Amino acid sequence: MSDVKAEVVAVFPNKVKIVVDDLENFRIAEESLRVGSYLKIADNENAVLVAIIENFQIQARDDGSQDYVIEAFPLGVLRDQKFERGGDALAIPPKTVQPATIDDIRLIYGSSLPVKDRFCFSTLATNKEVEVPVDGNRFFNKHIAVVGSTGSGKSHTVAKIVQKAVGAKGDYTLNNSHVIIFDIHSEYRAAFPEANFIDSASLVLPYWMLSGEELEEFFLDTETNDHNQRNVFKDAVIQSRKAHFTGSDDDKNRIHLDTPLPFDIRDVLAHANYRNTEMVDSGEVYAASNKEKAGQPKLTQGSLYGRLTNFVNRLESKINDRRLDFFLGEKSKSISFEETLRSILGYSTGKQHNVTVIDLSGVPFEVLSITVSLISRLIFEHGYFYKRLRCAADPQEKINNDAPILLVYEEAHKYVPNSELSKFRASKMSIERIAKEGRKYGITLLLASQRPSEISETIFSQCNNFIAMRLTNPVDQGYVRKLLPDSLGTLIDKMPAFKQGEALLVGESIALPSVVQIEVCTVAPASTDIPYWDLWQQQWKDLAIDKIRDEWLRR
Secondary structure (H helix, E strand, C coil), rough: CCCCCEEEEEECEEEEEEEEECCCCCCCCCCCCCCCCCCECCCCCCEEEEEEEEEEEEEEECCCCCEEEEEEEEEEECCCCEECCCCCCCCCCCCCEEEHHHHHHHHHCCCCCHHHHHEEEEECCCEEEEEEEHHHHHCCCEEEEECCCCCCCHHHHHCCCCCHHHCCCCCCCCCCCEEEEEEEECCCCCCCCCEEEEECCCCCCCHHHHHHHHHHHHHHCCCCCHHHHHHHHHHHHHHHHCCCCCHHHHHHHCCCCCCCCCCCHHHHHHHHHHHHHHEEEEEEEECCCCCCCCCCCCEEEECCCCHHHHHHHHHHHHHHHHHHHHHHHHHHHHCCCCHHHHHHHCCCCCCCEEEEEEECCCCHHHHHHHHHHHHHHHHHHHHHHHHHHHHHHHCCCCCCCCCCEEEEECCCHHHCEEECHHHHHHHHHHHHHHHEEEEEECCEEEEECCCCHHEEEHHHCCCEEECCCCCCCCCHHHHHHHCCHHHHHHHHHHHHHCCCCCEEECCCCCCEEEEEECHHHHHHCCCCCEEEEEEEHHCCCCCCCCHHHHHHCCC
């Protein structure tokens, strides 16, 4: 190495050009240089610039020998065993160029981060011996996005992050982490066997907790924008809430569509059916010539007679749909507000859980948005009112929520799409509100998606930490590129070629943007990949069609 001549021949704001006469011997120990390797460039003022190799080329000299031209991107400066972002502190011209040692690289990622603040779930992709920690507070108190095509390792990454968060504890059974996972493909129960598991069979969400907009989206045909059915529905809900209310008359008079008080949907159906078949007094009476009805008032069809038939049929269909028992069944009528919240938060009586997995695979798609919306809104409002309680008890309190919650939305594009369709309105409103205001109340998001370009821009643009895995769709690549700093151009270009588990980690929580390898899960989520070829080579299997039919009809 001492005989190798390496010198800086050009310095640009975002690039350093270096000429090496013997690349074979320009290395540390037996480790050869490659694209992605680190270099250190020193001056005489005790500052060492760290740069990462982006590309190189071979140039022929007139005497037939060769020079190797390396282009490297400046990352920051090592000074007094600490790493500082930015490369403008280096005196020109720099004096020496050397490959960075593994200790130099470790200083980059660990020197500016106290041990107690480090949260680590990955290693450097080019050197597995170098851990890449993030600032745990900055990572979790800002929204997180995990994006990657199918098979990139996205679900494993989410599981690893949550497993590490739950596992960070002292001499006690449970730490104070709170994670709620919206699992649309039944993957995460395997990764968290001790979690608070809720599926469509055990999920109970009282429909009376729905907001006014959620109620309308759930029960009305909102695409037709029928004012008659909307007005009848609103009046019936308010009347039913008042009928079941046992408080004072003043409080009863303040009840409105959004008041979270119980009502009976069958009262609403009865009212709609009445208005749809209503006959009213015409103001006339039958003449004496009509012996059977003489003197009786003549009736005529009411203003909504026959106009609410579709609405009545829709209500009856929903009430009788057994797939919606978690919303409209007997349990949803009797469960209390407190029981619902405890169940979702993992505070069920006698058993507490850090992780709640809500399996949405059995929830009908037409009510998926409403289901996600209600749960998300309840969690947000829980954070809001918990902050109010804490501030009322101590006006000097600086921590708004001492039990903060991370909401994980797997396949987020399926319930917060970049779409104005009314069937997604409820979930978009709830999650967009969390994206904008949730951090103030100790509620943050982790969005996982294979189609980031289809996610609501309002929500995605609020993310401050990105884990970008292999993305092969050019539209998705372009969308992610827009959200990340321009200086990451060459790193983003690598995304289509990432191996499984590799990711570009960037955001406020990390020392500098890096390509990392996510650590292997302690227990992996269930794979959704079916081994077609292995199964097809096996002996013919008989299917229990009758049992499949029974299960089908049972729902």
